[in-house]
Amino acid sequence: MFTIEMLPANEGDAIWIEYGSNPIRRILIDCGRKTAYRAVADRLDDLRELTFELFVLTHVDADHIAGAVPLLQDQRFGPDRVGDVWFNGWRHLNGQHRDENESVRVLGAKQGEFFGAVLRERNYPWNENFSGFGVVVDEEEELPRVELADGMVLTLLGPTKDKLSEMRDRWESDLISADPEKQIEPGDWERALELLGRDRRHGPDILSAGHEGPILVEELAEVPFNADGSEPNGSSISFLAEFDGKAVLFAGDAHAPQLASSVQRLIKARGLDGRLSLDALKMAHHGSARNNSYELLELLDCRRYLLSSNGSRHHHPDPETLARVLTINEDGVEFCFNYKSDESLPWADETLKSKHKYSAIYPEGSEGLRVSL
Numbered sequence: 001m002f003t004i005e006m007l008p009a010n011e012g013d014a015i016w017i018e019y020g021s022n023p024i025r026r027i028l029i030d031c032g033r034k035t036a037y038r039a040v041a042d043r044l045d046d047l048r049e050l051t052f053e054l055f056v057l058t059h060v061d062a063d064h065i066a067g068a069v070p071l072l073q074d075q076r077f078g079p080d081r082v083g084d085v086w087f088n089g090w091r092h093l094n095g096q097h098r099d100e101n102e103s104v105r106v107l108g109a110k111q112g113e114f115f116g117a118v119l120r121e122r123n124y125p126w127n128e129n130f131s132g133f134g135v136v137v138d139e140e141e142e143l144p145r146v147e148l149a150d151g152m153v154l155t156l157l158g159p160t161k162d163k164l165s166e167m168r169d170r171w172e173s174d175l176i177s178a179d180p181e182k183q184i185e186p187g188d189w190e191r192a193l194e195l196l197g198r199d200r201r202h203g204p205d206i207l208s209a210g211h212e213g214p215i216l217v218e219e220l221a222e223v224p225f226n227a228d229g230s231e232p233n234g235s236s237i238s239f240l241a242e243f244d245g246k247a248v249l250f251a252g253d254a255h256a257p258q259l260a261s262s263v264q265r266l267i268k269a270r271g272l273d274g275r276l277s278l279d280a281l282k283m284a285h286h287g288s289a290r291n292n293s294y295e296l297l298e299l300l301d302c303r304r305y306l307l308s309s310n311g312s313r314h315h316h317p318d319p320e321t322l323a324r325v326l327t328i329n330e331d332g333v334e335f336c337f338n339y340k341s342d343e344s345l346p347w348a349d350e351t352l353k354s355k356h357k358y359s360a361i362y363p364e365g366s367e368g369l370r371v372s373l
């Protein structure tokens with residue numbers, strides 16, 4: 001068994017993976033906003049024995065971390081529930097080990113600071129798979145490979161050291177520009193979470209503001225690629241997960257050129273003929289047109305595209321992204337949406353589906369979407 005569930009996380013990500021049988025193993029990637037936290041916490045309440053091999057926090061943007069901070073503090077979760085936590089905190093941005101003693105910074109970059117603070121406070125495993133160092137791809141060395149229980153193999157594709165050092169500069173500048181109004185006293189989690197919930201510092205992308213009128217795939221496919229420049233997104237952990245002959249790429253909110261370059265490296269290292277075969281792609285940055293270039297998509301032999309967003313704030317996924325996928329894949333593409341939204345529902349149009357020979361999958365209720373490979 002290998003299933004991927006995109007939990008309801010508003011415009012963010014919370015991805016619940018299950019694999020194997022007897023016992024079933026689990027991986028959690030990000031924890032969206034509070035809705036996702038509640039969905040996860042409810043399950044922990046129901047299943048007291050439930051554990052995770054791994055929890056990956058891809059990066060510090062609120063739509064990935066806002067539910068992760070309360071989850072770590074929740075008594076229903078805890079260090080005994082998780083084999084390892086992958087997260088690049090401040091020290092990792094500086095190429096250092098997680099354990100060197102440093103007072104917790106509580107100004108600016110606070111999502112990351114609080115996540116790291118709670119990891120330490122409750123003694124969670126932290127980047128154990130990397131001996132406590134950063135979860136990072138070194139261009140001079142092979143792509144890191146981690147094997148989890150029962151043969152799940154993860155190959156790290158990002159971030160690179162360059163992307164982490166760009167994020168370090170951003171983290172520092174956030175500290176300098178911190179608004180005194182937003183200061184938090186150490187240990188005041190309530191206040192921190194309140195601030196976290198309305199944090200708009202990593203504000204909206206400059207994206208097409210929602211889709212109006214009929215979808216014209218041919219026109220959308222011609223819209224030039226305008227690369228995402230957000231440092232937090234660039235610092236996203238992205239990886240290939242392989243189990244039982246199935247392969248899925250979890251792209252976080254990664255930058256397309258960096259991810260494309262790692263995929264190219266993997267293709268070369270494995271001696272593949274042309275493209276990397278995938279059973280599913282969790283599209284980068286909720287299907288943003290700024291993170292899914294032709295350069296990247298053309299490296300992937302994939303029919304199933306996972307799109308996680310309710311369209312709020314950034315109107316993801318962008319129609320340009322889906323048009324690019326349809327342009328390079330002649331037929332048989334499947335789009336899997338975890339919300340019925342103004343952005344996803346236009347793709348249910350029967351004429352459009354038969355013209356471009358794709359299918360569109362939507363959740364029945366409000367519980368997100370579960371995809372079995």
Ligand SMILES: [Zn+2]
Nearest residue numbers: 012063253285
């Ligand atoms: Zn995101």
